[in-house]
Amino acid sequence: MTVSTAIARLNAADPDFVRHLDHLLSWESVSDDAVNQRVLDIIKAVRERGDAALVEFTQRFDGVDAKSIDDLILDRARLELALTRITPAQREALEKAANRVRMYHERQKQDSWQYTEADGTVLGQKVTPLDRAGLYVPGGKASYPSSVLMNAIPAKVAGVTEVVMVVPTPRGEVNELVLAAACIAGVDRVFTVGGAQAVAALAYGTESVPQVDKIVGPGNIYVATAKRHVFGQVGIDMIAGPSEILVVCDGQTDPDWIAMDLFSQAEHDEDAQAILVSPDAAFLDRVAASIDKLLPTMERAGIIEKSINGRGALIQVRDMQQAMEVANRIAPEHLELSVADPQAWLPHIRHAGAIFMGRHTSEALGDYCAGPNHVLPTSGTARFSSPLGVYDFQKRSSIIFCSEQGASELGHTASVLARGESLTAHARSAEYRILTQEKGN
Structure with missing residues (x-):
């Protein structure tokens, strides 16, 4: 050539x-109307027909002869088998990379914290891992075991209870390196489905695929479009x-x-x-x-x-x-x-x-x-975005505990601001907790 x-x-x-x-930098991931409508139809079908729709779409788009959803589920034993099917050098490289990624991301973990004010009021933040994360992995020849490590390990370090992976196997083509990486990274469940249908299944759940809290991982235009549509129902990492x-x-x-x-x-x-x-x-x-x-x-x-x-x-x-x-x-x-x-x-x-x-x-x-994550902001979004990390799989809840004295003092401030916004119920709710002596003053 x-x-x-x-x-x-x-x-x-x-x-x-x-x-x-x-002009050189300009690039937009724009789904045309046809792609957008096809994705919406797929999402609707998965929401309405669940597993049956997943099997049908996998047969149609991936050319996989699946009779039921059971044919699209890989158990832990199958992932462990993949470890024996790759070369010793490949396994050593995966394990070394996984250890380095894990070690780096351990430093990103955030802990809950609190502090107590002079009047006994306690303020703080409670950090909690997501219950379940979904990992989309491209399949077939465009397979990236490194992406499995980079997406699954931060989730596990964060304490996510269950990591569910979806990976298409076009024409039944299984990538043993990807499955081996999933085993090493601690992925809990694997479904061999892909495309917009896999994103919809993770977002809404089916009879077999559990609903997740956040979907991460790269994909084609159909996957990216589906992630856009399900955002809000679930969290997503980014549109790369x-x-x-x-x-x-x-x-x-x-x-x-x-x-x-x-x-x-x-x-x-x-x-x-x-x-x-x-x-x-x-x-x-x-x-x-x-x-x-x-x-x-x-x-x-x-x-x-x-x-x-x-x-x-x-x-x-x-x-x-x-x-x-x-x-x-x-x-x-x-x-x-x-x-x-x-x-x-x-x-x-x-x-x-x-x-x-x-x-x-x-x-x-x-x-x-x-060691650092290779899932990174693209197209100039590094101006306001960060690499994927442990923090993407943790959520934060504010903690507010007011002592009697603290509620009374804060009540005055809240009352003034609430009445300034014409929200009388807010003001009176705060005022009820103002101590009698202070009310008299």
């Missing part, structure tokens, strides 16, 4: 730079866009390394985005040459080529300070600070899903085994 790149070259000194950059990488380099890293780092995201799909920012124009030229040299050696060269040509860019900036400004405007999912002293530049970064520090820290390490 013949491949060639024509990656965009931008210069921050160009008066039209911001307009060109915004294509994968992104932004590399900021001072020009001193091996250009082949940088080219391969860009490829590592471009190979996900044609809409993935790979951008390099550097103040060194000659270095950008060397990376462009490395891209052309290395691309023909890649198994997914066709996908990388379309991604690089369609959404990639090499951006020249005035200096490293301007590189930081561009990085914050992009607010990337993955940010590599491939510079001599990344720690010095870290305070300048305000918006990024994950920050990879130094020349030797490739983004790929974060995808699999570094």
Whole structure:
């Protein structure tokens, strides 16, 4: 196959730079009317017909010869069998990655807290794990055992009682690595269903699939659309866009390394985005040459080529300070600070899903085994969103216990504010608890 790149070259000194950059970054996950209606019909069918609808859709969309819902359930023994079917090296890698992910997320756990005021009033926060979480995992060839670890382990660390996984098996194609990862991560139940029907089953429950409190995990446009529709009935993690990488380099890293780092995201799909920012124009030229040299050696060269040509860019900036400004405007999912002293530049970064520090820290390490979560905000949402974590599987309840004296003192304040809002019942409810002596005053 013949491949060639024509990656965009931008210069921050160009008066039209911001307009060109915004155009490059623009991406919207828009479901057309046909997809939207199909998803609504599927959700309705699952709500009305439960297991029967799941079996029917799995037969139709995945080509699986399932006679009943029992054919779509994998028990714990089947997950344990998967551990014996993968290679020893694969099992060792999964277990090592799982341990690192677990160790990192243990530090994110939040505990309940309280404090007592001078008058005996107690205020605080009670932290409680969700009862049940649902994990959507893509199936077939697009299988990601690493995503199983990244989604299930934080839930288990948070104390979620039950993690339910749904994973399609198109044409009966089962990925043993995914099942092995589910076993290692502590997934409790697995259903081999996918698509919008799986999301609907998790959100509303069926005779066999339990209703969950939150749905996490990536999927195609039908899955994303279904997650949008069931949000509110259940929580969701995010609506993820294509994968992104932004590399900021001072020009001193091996250009082949940088080219391969860009490829590592471009190979996900044609809409993935790979951008390099550097103040060194000659270095950008060397990376462009490395891209052309290395691309023909890649198994997914066709996908990388379309991604690089369609959404990639090499951006020249005035200096490293301007590189930081561009990085914050992009607010990337993955940010590599491939510079001599990344720690010095870290305070300048305000918006990024994950920050990879130094020349030797490739983004790929974060995808699999570094420890931090690889489920990250995309499409600029790092401006207001965070990586998936233990906190996504915990909820917080406020605690308010007023002593007699405390209720009396607060009652005066509440009364004034409530009457200012013309909510008389609120005011009188608070006033009833004002001590007689204080009322007299």
